[in-house]
Amino acid sequence: MHDDHGGHGHPNYFLVFAALCGFTGLSIMADVVTLPYGVKIVAVLSVATCKALCVMSWFMHLKYERAWKYVLLAPTTILALGLPLALMPDIGEHYYTPDVPQVDDYAEAVAHAAEHVGGHAETHAVHPETTTPDSGATSESK
Amino acid sequence: MRKFWCLFFMFWPIAAIVYSAMSPAYGWWFPGDSVTELGQRIDNLFYLILIIITVVFIGTQMALGYALWKAAHNEDEKAHFSHGSHNLEVIWSVAPAVILLFLALYQMDVWRDFRVKAYFPEGTIETPIAEVTARQFEWRIRYPAPGKKLQPKPQPDDLYAVNELRAPIGRAVMIQLRSEDVQHAFFLPHLRIKQDAIPGQIIPIWFKAEKKGIYELLCAELCGWGHYKMRAQLTVEREVEFQDYLKKLQTDQNYDGFPTSDSVAKKEE
Amino acid sequence: MSTAEVALGHDHDHDHAHAPDAHGHGHHQLSFIQKYVFSEDHKMIGLQFLFTTLLMLFLGGGLALGVRWQVAFPWTDLPILGRILFPEAGGQMSPEFYTMLFTMHATVMIFLVIIPILAGAFGNFLIPLMVGADDMAFPKLNMMSYWFMWPAMLFFGLSFYHGGAAAGWTSYPLLSDLRQSAPYSGSAQTYWLLGVTFVGVSSMMGSVNYMTTIINMRAPGMTLFRMPLTIWSMFITAILQAFALPVLTAAGFMLVFDRLDFGGYFEGIHSTFFVPAGLVVNNAEPTVGGGQPLLWQHLFWFYSHPAVYIMLLPAMGMVSDVLSCMCRKPIFGYKPMVYSMSAIAGLGFIVWGHHMFTSGMNPALGMTFMVSTMMIALPSAVKVFNWIGTIWGGRVQFNTPMLNCVAFVSMFVVGGLSGIFMASVPTDIYFHDTYMIVAHFHYVIFGATLFGVFAGIHFWYPKMFGRMMNETVGKWHFFLTFIGFNGTFFPMHMLGIAGFPRRYADPYLHPYLEHLMPLNQFITYSAILMGFSQFLLLGNFFVSIFNGKKIGRNPWNANGLEWTAPSPPGHGNFDILPVVYRGPYEYSTPGQVDRDFLMQTDPPLRKTASTVAATPAVHH
Amino acid sequence: MSHSPTPGSAVPPIKMGIAIPNSKLCLWLFLGTEIMFFTAFIGTYIVLRLGSKGWPTSPDVTHIKVFWGGLNTFVLILSSYFVVVCHEAMNQHNFAKAQKFLQMTFALAIVFLGIKSYEYYGKIDHDILPGRIAENDYQAKKKVLSESEKAVTNRLTGLVKQLNSLKIEYAKPEPANDQGKQRAVIQDAVGKLKASNSPALADYEGFVEMDKAFGEMKQAILAEQITSSEVGKKLSDLQANAQWGWVFKSVHEPHPILYGNIFASCYFIMTGFHAIHVIVGMILFVIVLKQGSNLDGKWTDFVENSGLYWHFVDLVWIFLFPLLYIL
Numbered sequence A: 001m002h003d004d005h006g007g008h009g010h011p012n013y014f015l016v017f018a019a020l021c022g023f024t025g026l027s028i029m030a031d032v033v034t035l036p037y038g039v040k041i042v043a044v045l046s047v048a049t050c051k052a053l054c055v056m057s058w059f060m061h062l063k064y065e066r067a068w069k070y071v072l073l074a075p076t077t078i079l080a081l082g083l084p085l086a087l088m089p090d091i092g093e094h095y096y097t098p099d100v101p102q103v104d105d106y107a108e109a110v111a112h113a114a115e116h117v118g119g120h121a122e123t124h125a126v127h128p129e130t131t132t133p134d135s136g137a138t139s140e141s142k
Numbered sequence B: 001m002r003k004f005w006c007l008f009f010m011f012w013p014i015a016a017i018v019y020s021a022m023s024p025a026y027g028w029w030f031p032g033d034s035v036t037e038l039g040q041r042i043d044n045l046f047y048l049i050l051i052i053i054t055v056v057f058i059g060t061q062m063a064l065g066y067a068l069w070k071a072a073h074n075e076d077e078k079a080h081f082s083h084g085s086h087n088l089e090v091i092w093s094v095a096p097a098v099i100l101l102f103l104a105l106y107q108m109d110v111w112r113d114f115r116v117k118a119y120f121p122e123g124t125i126e127t128p129i130a131e132v133t134a135r136q137f138e139w140r141i142r143y144p145a146p147g148k149k150l151q152p153k154p155q156p157d158d159l160y161a162v163n164e165l166r167a168p169i170g171r172a173v174m175i176q177l178r179s180e181d182v183q184h185a186f187f188l189p190h191l192r193i194k195q196d197a198i199p200g201q202i203i204p205i206w207f208k209a210e211k212k213g214i215y216e217l218l219c220a221e222l223c224g225w226g227h228y229k230m231r232a233q234l235t236v237e238r239e240v241e242f243q244d245y246l247k248k249l250q251t252d253q254n255y256d257g258f259p260t261s262d263s264v265a266k267k268e269e
Numbered sequence C: 001m002s003t004a005e006v007a008l009g010h011d012h013d014h015d016h017a018h019a020p021d022a023h024g025h026g027h028h029q030l031s032f033i034q035k036y037v038f039s040e041d042h043k044m045i046g047l048q049f050l051f052t053t054l055l056m057l058f059l060g061g062g063l064a065l066g067v068r069w070q071v072a073f074p075w076t077d078l079p080i081l082g083r084i085l086f087p088e089a090g091g092q093m094s095p096e097f098y099t100m101l102f103t104m105h106a107t108v109m110i111f112l113v114i115i116p117i118l119a120g121a122f123g124n125f126l127i128p129l130m131v132g133a134d135d136m137a138f139p140k141l142n143m144m145s146y147w148f149m150w151p152a153m154l155f156f157g158l159s160f161y162h163g164g165a166a167a168g169w170t171s172y173p174l175l176s177d178l179r180q181s182a183p184y185s186g187s188a189q190t191y192w193l194l195g196v197t198f199v200g201v202s203s204m205m206g207s208v209n210y211m212t213t214i215i216n217m218r219a220p221g222m223t224l225f226r227m228p229l230t231i232w233s234m235f236i237t238a239i240l241q242a243f244a245l246p247v248l249t250a251a252g253f254m255l256v257f258d259r260l261d262f263g264g265y266f267e268g269i270h271s272t273f274f275v276p277a278g279l280v281v282n283n284a285e286p287t288v289g290g291g292q293p294l295l296w297q298h299l300f301w302f303y304s305h306p307a308v309y310i311m312l313l314p315a316m317g318m319v320s321d322v323l324s325c326m327c328r329k330p331i332f333g334y335k336p337m338v339y340s341m342s343a344i345a346g347l348g349f350i351v352w353g354h355h356m357f358t359s360g361m362n363p364a365l366g367m368t369f370m371v372s373t374m375m376i377a378l379p380s381a382v383k384v385f386n387w388i389g390t391i392w393g394g395r396v397q398f399n400t401p402m403l404n405c406v407a408f409v410s411m412f413v414v415g416g417l418s419g420i421f422m423a424s425v426p427t428d429i430y431f432h433d434t435y436m437i438v439a440h441f442h443y444v445i446f447g448a449t450l451f452g453v454f455a456g457i458h459f460w461y462p463k464m465f466g467r468m469m470n471e472t473v474g475k476w477h478f479f480l481t482f483i484g485f486n487g488t489f490f491p492m493h494m495l496g497i498a499g500f501p502r503r504y505a506d507p508y509l510h511p512y513l514e515h516l517m518p519l520n521q522f523i524t525y526s527a528i529l530m531g532f533s534q535f536l537l538l539g540n541f542f543v544s545i546f547n548g549k550k551i552g553r554n555p556w557n558a559n560g561l562e563w564t565a566p567s568p569p570g571h572g573n574f575d576i577l578p579v580v581y582r583g584p585y586e587y588s589t590p591g592q593v594d595r596d597f598l599m600q601t602d603p604p605l606r607k608t609a610s611t612v613a614a615t616p617a618v619h620h
Numbered sequence D: 001m002s003h004s005p006t007p008g009s010a011v012p013p014i015k016m017g018i019a020i021p022n023s024k025l026c027l028w029l030f031l032g033t034e035i036m037f038f039t040a041f042i043g044t045y046i047v048l049r050l051g052s053k054g055w056p057t058s059p060d061v062t063h064i065k066v067f068w069g070g071l072n073t074f075v076l077i078l079s080s081y082f083v084v085v086c087h088e089a090m091n092q093h094n095f096a097k098a099q100k101f102l103q104m105t106f107a108l109a110i111v112f113l114g115i116k117s118y119e120y121y122g123k124i125d126h127d128i129l130p131g132r133i134a135e136n137d138y139q140a141k142k143k144v145l146s147e148s149e150k151a152v153t154n155r156l157t158g159l160v161k162q163l164n165s166l167k168i169e170y171a172k173p174e175p176a177n178d179q180g181k182q183r184a185v186i187q188d189a190v191g192k193l194k195a196s197n198s199p200a201l202a203d204y205e206g207f208v209e210m211d212k213a214f215g216e217m218k219q220a221i222l223a224e225q226i227t228s229s230e231v232g233k234k235l236s237d238l239q240a241n242a243q244w245g246w247v248f249k250s251v252h253e254p255h256p257i258l259y260g261n262i263f264a265s266c267y268f269i270m271t272g273f274h275a276i277h278v279i280v281g282m283i284l285f286v287i288v289l290k291q292g293s294n295l296d297g298k299w300t301d302f303v304e305n306s307g308l309y310w311h312f313v314d315l316v317w318i319f320l321f322p323l324l325y326i327l
């Protein structure tokens, strides 16, 4: 039947569970302490990858499956990583000038607010650093 | 009957070639020589590819026909038994690979000159002559006032025209392409230029028209029911004429009586 | 039993045995509904797909003739239908109607004809028979994949009812996204998207099923490299669908959500994936947004380029089988054929950008896509040369399947070669969105795929119905279609070179195109000829079901497993459990005297010929 | 399982294919397609975010709280754990135990959806809904205006209707929704109510006062004299009024959120489709749970496969959590 990993007994699922909880704790930590944004991205995404690997290897028994897992997962992984990567040069960056009125408006509003003494036009709605029109992507937010 | 079908499959490629060869004479061909040098290079590339694929076309179709002919008249009791040939496979993968790689690399410079900003002719990027905004279903053109530079945002003294773009002859010029609503494409068949206008982006296009004249400007990306009638003109004229035109636009625009300029009149149509 | 169960667990009986007597399907009578309507038999499902798609071909073709009428005789009364459809306009169509016509023409042809006829009809009918299984791995799932076509057709019908989607089959936003940009196709566009989603669900169900069947349900001895190329092509197609289609489905959902705009509390709620801010469409308030229209093009073509190979590969596989049989010769280069199909599939995932060369994509990306696009011509070249190699030295039988196969190869070369003009970016700058493109893809889709399908229909018809189709009618159909086809689409290359834009309701508004009207009229006459010759096919198909010559199991003296089953095969397919000893292309094997084919089930050849005659394998 | 050899055959029978059941193979293939499905959404989110000049990240704006996301992560991991031990119990033919574990999983799925709904509620409450978010000052002011206008209009029609029950004679405005005429009716009614010393008078006088205050704000907005935060102040002044401030309760504060709409679009489509997958998983579990004491070894594959599916749902969340909540 399906039980072709018979000999292995079963892994200690509770241990895996505990590890997953630990990883979750780590990513929350990454949010609580202040890290440089780049470090934070790398940190939480690698933690997420570790978690995913844990779930896949033990909970989904991939550790005990035969070679078909590579045949199935290799192309999937390549495509899943490749699609966003291929979108980057066009959507994630702009070769031509983006025409984004809301950013221009926002810049105007900020400038306008600076003119007023007391500058209360600074909306609490938007995080100021993230939205200076030329700060590029979200890199320095938070 | 066998002969008929073999000849049938050999006859049609010949008909196709004959038909293609006589097409230019009937005007079923490019709308004249390209008005730009870049367009010339595109045409040359076209002819290069045309030659290559004509050879491949004749070669494969005749091979097919000949193989059929031979096989139809095969007097042997049984067909020739063969599972293939490794050497042949190698030959006919490598040969096209070489041709295709050559093609791919050979034409990169045309693409680069047309699209890569760093390779635009000097001075064009800094001083666009106009901003062309596509909208359903017309082209709005904004020139800077004579002697001024085009600003990204509209200025009070900008000059406007609708469906009438003008450019000086013999000088590489750049326009900024925008769209106000859906996607359109800026297509100048006589200049071999096509570029989509994408909402949310400003895309520069440059060209250097070498021949005076009035050329069609059409929309080449489906933009709604009126897609087909998004018709405009590019007038290529001498530098002085172009400057005069801008001045005329300026006086017309500043004239505060009843509007008389033809651009406004056009708009009323 | 819920369908989830079927897919997730309870398939034991199919796991255990292939012999029909071992799993007890046979012993109860099926009601009419079970047998012909909600059938779980792959053959019936295949036939359901076949009938549906053949009828849809006429709908799509009818729409195409409407398109042709307008391009050749703009603003004149549409014959016959005009007075009924547009009485107020005196029978002449409006530009928005024209836009709708070609959109729905392409939609019907692609989503309701080509894709389902290849994967749905032939895939279903042939896969279990050719791998030697008694049915698909999941018969219920299979049935559902057919019945999910119906909501799709319903939604497309609703779309028609509401005026029809009119943003092209590519549905580029913002035309397809902002309601106010195409007011006449308000909900029609939304229904269209839902229709595409359901076609997607149907294909998805089919593709996981096919993959499972091909991987796990092959007859003993049917190793991967003994599979007929048809099976290989179906397998690769299924993989393409499995990985590409979800992306389109996701993109489709995004577009649907962009279009949502309920009133009441939900007023104004809609996503903005493809909508940049600040657009003023039809004098409405400026849009809010943050999205990017190019994103749709990427996601759409990420599916739709592989999809063009989904529309071609199965036909390539079928043509290989038919060609080999009709030339009485092994397919030339079996493994290269397999590898080249895989290469087409693999490369197919990295060339989608060639549809966007003029879209304002990053030029570096454009170069990359140009190189990969050029490279994809290589495996195609290998295939073309292998087909010619197969014919070379054969003993050709000029019957209808063979003629259609040769036309397939011949037309595919034309379509593929015109693809080279487009693969090269600089020339594509000029040719993009002109009739050059229209010529190109009709040559590959109609010229190649449909001729391949015609070949397939004539070739496997005896297996489907136990009767032959009429040869004379078949040849006339082929002859007229071929002439009409080339008359229609070859001149379109010239239109393209002349800069004739596609999707134009009235191109003659532009003076430099005026002189092309007579050529377009010629094209339209050819299209009418081609269109009406399809009635020969339809007539032949339906009349032969009742009147065709009855035949035995293996009328073509072919090798595949399907020919060992009765014609038509009963429920469970095989009365003798097939065991496979060799590949499917052993024609004219030396050392064999009394016949020139060796079926996959024939036991290994001994030195003497007598063993051959004594084999239990069934033929004639 | 294997094929019985055909008598006299020269080839030994072989089981073709790979050694897992069709159902599991099919499920894994299906998961492959699911990965691509979510890739499209996640990839879209990533590239759109990188391609935008700014993205709302502050929890005050987005109402995305790491605490709830973390809790939900924990809930899903726990449920994944229960599903896997459930399958283990199935393997050991301990069906009662398996049932119990599956019930736990199911309960946790409900908890997950509960927390998710709570989070959605927070967004809806602040009108952080795609398409409805103001992206600049102007839109924010316009939004306040249209929402308050709606609130005032509602109050107005309500008061006019109420006149019937107060037994006040009045000329029915014609057409009924003509606001000018309705306002005239109210003015008229104020006089009449004063005369009859009705307790409802306060309402009607209140409306007149409110209408005036609202009119001032409207004027200011239309004349573009004030910024959105000033509008916000005005609005909270209105709302603070003890007598009629409640009318403006449904009006949201002006919060222009740059790139707010695309943010909300991505957030809702990713978490929404994830939630749909959770629900599908729950349906699969219900099918098993429904078996009650009939659960037996036949169901092992089914449980395993739904478990695989559930782990996949967990996997998706594992990536959504950092992407949406932390970064």
Ligand code: HEA
Binding pocket: B053, B056, B060, B095, B096, B099, B100, C170, C308, C309, C311, C312, C354, C355, C373, C374, C376, C377, C378, C380, C381, C382, C384, C412, C413, C414, C415, C416, C417, C419, C420, C422, C423, C424, C428, C431, C432, C433, C437, C440, C441, C444, C445, C449
């Ligand atoms: C079955 C469908 C199918 C197939 C198989 C193909 C095959 C190919 N297609 Fe096509 N294509 C479409 C369907 C298809 N296409 C459709 C529907 C569109 C339009 C969509 C729309 O916009 O509506 C389109 C559009 C399209 C474009 C976009 C044009 C534009 O909009 O600007 C491009 C550009 O590169 C392209 C290229 C190619 C190439 C290079 C191949 C190659 O795979 C072809 C390879 C084959 C050969 C080259 C012939 C055989 C080879 C030889 C004989 C060897 C020797 C050859 C040489 C040395 C040159 N196609």
Ligand code: HEA
Binding pocket: C057, C058, C059, C060, C061, C062, C063, C064, C065, C067, C068, C071, C102, C103, C105, C106, C107, C109, C110, C113, C114, C167, C168, C169, C170, C438, C442, C445, C446, C450, C488, C501, C502, C503, C504, C527, C530, C531, C532, C534
């Ligand atoms: C499988 C794909 C497929 C097939 C088979 C066809 C078949 C045909 N196509 Fe199609 N076509 C597309 C796919 C296809 N097309 C696509 C993808 C587009 C792009 C759309 C877009 O731009 O978005 C397109 C666009 C397109 C255009 C361009 C429109 C434009 O850009 O303005 C034209 C113009 O001539 C055209 C013509 C034809 C013709 C004459 C046929 C003929 O082969 C049809 C022959 C007829 C039949 C086979 C049926 C016979 C029917 C009758 C005799 C009538 C009976 C009537 C009823 C029963 C109702 N097609």
Ligand code: CUA
Binding pocket: B134, B135, B136, B137, B183, B184, B185, B219, B220, B221, B222, B223, B224, B226, B227, B228, B230
């Ligand atoms: Cu504008 Cu087409």
Ligand SMILES: [Cu+2]
Binding pocket: C304, C305, C308, C351, C352, C354, C355
């Ligand atoms: Cu393509």
